Amino acid sequence: PSVGKAIRHHNVVFCRVARVAFASSVAHASSSRVYRWRGSTFDVMSTVVVPVVVSTVSFWLGKKADEYHSHQWTVNVRHPEGKSMKHLVDHVVFQLHPSFSDPERKVCEEPFELTETGWGEFHIGITLHFHAESGIQPAKIQHPLKLYPEGGENAQTHHKKYVIKEKYEEIVVVGATEAALKMCEGGFKENAPRSAIQEHFGEFSEEEQLKKLQDARLKVTYYTREIQKQMDSLSIPVKKEVKGR
Numbered sequence: 001p002s003v004g005k006a007i008r009h010h011n012v013v014f015c016r017v018a019r020v021a022f023a024s025s026v027a028h029a030s031s032s033r034v035y036r037w038r039g040s041t042f043d044v045m046s047t048v049v050v051p052v053v054v055s056t057v058s059f060w061l062g063k064k065a066d067e068y069h070s071h072q073w074t075v076n077v078r079h080p081e082g083k084s085m086k087h088l089v090d091h092v093v094f095q096l097h098p099s100f101s102d103p104e105r106k107v108c109e110e111p112f113e114l115t116e117t118g119w120g121e122f123h124i125g126i127t128l129h130f131h132a133e134s135g136i137q138p139a140k141i142q143h144p145l146k147l148y149p150e151g152g153e154n155a156q157t158h159h160k161k162y163v164i165k166e167k168y169e170e171i172v173v174v175g176a177t178e179a180a181l182k183m184c185e186g187g188f189k190e191n192a193p194r195s196a197i198q199e200h201f202g203e204f205s206e207e208e209q210l211k212k213l214q215d216a217r218l219k220v221t222y223y224t225r226e227i228q229k230q231m232d233s234l235s236i237p238v239k240k241e242v243k244g245r
Contacts, residue, residue: 048136048173048184050088053080053204054126054143055166057197061117069117071147074197075124076113080168080204083188086110088130095125111195121147128171135177141169168204 058073065071077092079085092112096103097120105114123142130136146165173180195201 046176046178046181048176048180050085050139050171050173050184051080051204052085052128052141052169052171053078053166053201054141054169055164055197055201056124056143056145057162057164057200058145058147059162060147068119070119072115072117073145073147074113074115074195075126075143075145076111076195076197076201077126077128077141078111078192078195078201079188081188082192082198082201084110084190084192085112085188086192087186088134088136088183090129090131093127093129095127097122110192113195113197115196119147121145130180131183134180134183136173136180139171143167162200164200164202166202 055076055078056073057076058071060071061069075094086109089112091106091108094105094107094114096105096116097118099120100116100118107114121144123144126141126143128139128141130138144165146163149163
């Protein structure tokens, strides 16, 4: 089975079909059958969609801050509604900046998160490893760690609150095994253990994400038409001169 995210172009056809099946409830990992045209026949491809939210929350250490430890931060991977993913996800690996001692961190129990201190922003590599019997290959996500509020470091001394960066992702598995489909049939029922930063989490819903996509498509359509109008207005017909013999 191949693993992708809804934003990846090579999976976009299957992701759209999978999203239709998924729209009924964000609380479940959806599964559906996707039909792909192969010349004169259709292939049946099983698709599984797993929703996840990635968050980083950072706190300025204030008077306790030093040159190399100005912030304490936590990175977390979770289900959008706080449900346990342990029946599907075996462990999560966080890849930190090489300047950290032991930059590759493996977390085998929920909540899938880790806390560190530092001074710089960087992109955290996150790999979700699924249970071997599911046949699902590891899924990789990149997430930026944000330490400073708008205005950068100069605004930090006046910023006493936390800084949070979150994004919603859908891991789309095309050609899922029967074992993976069975593991997803029950959906996400139990609540995951409470996170240390849970009170700062935002709320995510499938309806909200679909609305954002629809709004984005409308904006793209509008600006495309406006640009086309401008291009048309700048078009100057070229007259060919025919010289007589």
